[in-house]
Amino acid sequence: MASGSWPQTEPAVTSAAANEREARRWFATLRREAKRVGRPFSLAGRIIASVIICQLVLTAALTTVAVLYARRELRRGFDAALNGWAANTLAAVRYSDANVPDLLFDPALIPASSNARHPDLFEIRKSSGELLARSGALAPLELDRGSTFANFAVNSVPYRAVVLRQVPVLDREENISVPQRVTVIYAASLVGMHEQLAELGFSVAGVSLLLLFVVSAVAAWGVRRGLEPLRELAGQAGAISVLNWEFRPPAQASMAKELAPLTGAIETVLERLRESFRQQRDFTSDAAHELKTSVAIVKSTLQTLLQRPRPEHEYRAGLESMLEDCGRLEDLLGRLLRLARIEQWAENGMKRKLGTTEVTSTCEAAISRIQALAQARNIEIELIAPQEVHLQADPEDLEVIWVNLLENALQYSPAGSRVAIQVVRNGGSTACVSVEDSGPGIPEEQLPHVFQRFYRGDPSRSRSTGGFGLGLAICKAMVTAYGGQIQAVNRDGQGTEMRVQLPIQPELSSI
DSSP: OOOTTOOSOOOOOOHHHHHTHHHHHHHHHHHHHHHHHOSOOOHHHHHHHHHHHHHHHHHHHHHHHHHHHHHHHHHHHHHHHHHHHHHHHHTTEEEOSSSSOOEEEOGGGSOOOSOSSSOOEEEEEETTSOEEEEOTTOOOOOOOTTOOEEEEEETTEEEEEEEEEEEEOSOOOTTOSSOOEEEEEEEEESHHHHHHHHHHHHHHHHHHHHHHHHHHHHHHHHHHHHTHHHHHHHHHHHTOOSSOOOOOOOHHHHHOTTTHHHHHHHHHHHHHHHHHHHHHHHHHHHHHHHHHHHHHHHHHHHHHHHSSOOOHHHHHHHHHHHHHHHHHHHHHHHHHHHHHHHHHHHHHTOOOOOOEEEHHHHHHHHHHHHHHHHHHTTOEEEEEOSSOOEEESOHHHHHHHHHHHHHHHHHTSOTTOEEEEEEEEETTTEEEEEEEOOSOOOOGGGGGGTTSTTOOSOTTOOSSSOOOSOHHHHHHHHHHHTTOEEEEEEOTTSOEEEEEEEEOOGGGTTO
């Protein structure tokens, strides 16, 4: 049987190394993830930090909204007070007692300043623009025409002024039919309002920070308590070993929606590992059984030849029998080595430069290699290939698959029957190659196991067929390595059909 062009590195043909790969891959993935992330971190710490950051943002937002709202309301109240103070200042303007009354300003009638540290400022002008009265520190203001309020600074002290334009004098004289009009500008310091806003901001921020401290403490306690099932789950998972496969997730971990996927994943991986180790034990037992049988036969032949002197033809017959058993043993080791190479290639993802192969030609080559066995059993092999199908694959690999399937079909087909191999294209995306025999079929309970290593339906493990139970396992490993699928199907009491589906490369679909 051709060995194909698999990598020449010969791995140890031991099931232990092969079946522990999944566990090692799992832990290697965790280590790579840890290296990618960097330094260890606390999940609880991150959650608590996120809560604190959100609370800080909320505190800042509440403080800002409170200060802005209070500033607007205080500004409204301050503007209303400015209008009142300006009206009181207007009341200090009166007419003189002369024959021709003129306007006078009585400073004794003006109201007290709203801020003792920063006195209020005012200015009164007649309708002609002549200055009637002004506080000492108020400089002439440049106001936009029509504006009522204005902000300015005096010695770096913020002020806000209100302008009452062309308002009539409140003093009434009997001999004045048309009262004169004046413009009043009154300004008060904004320091008091700013201090109130600062006090309000500090109060809101202080209360918010106090609440933040309380909420953060409660959140930290809640997070740590909420993560307790995760710690218990980690403890249960850490106790798993080759000698202890028991995994009992805590009740809280099973009930938590967030931990349910993790619990299910651990159970799934654990079941796979358990199955992997079971397959390891079965493989070791089966391989030892096959090797022991061949070695026992060789040993028995040698012991028989050494019991007494024999003629030359008996020694020759005994040596030929041992040579035949050594050939069988060599065949077994070759199949094990091929299976190990296939699995190594599939696992490591080794890329090989594969050319385009016509599937029908590989089937014809496989038929020519198995034709002698078919003739010896008086079985006809028929090839059905209505069209050419091209794949990107190694022709020797495909030939090995068809030889193993045909050999399996010939072993279970009666003399004078027929074995058919058919090649079709399924919708242009996959190629399907099926091998049909005329045997008794496979019991339904055995169908899921036919591709396992060393599996044979005969419980006595009879050597009558000369097989090892590795041919279909090699087929499955090769087909899987190429990204395809293989399955065994009974044909309604007319034998068994082995179906192989291999993907066609997109660029080959139009060939």
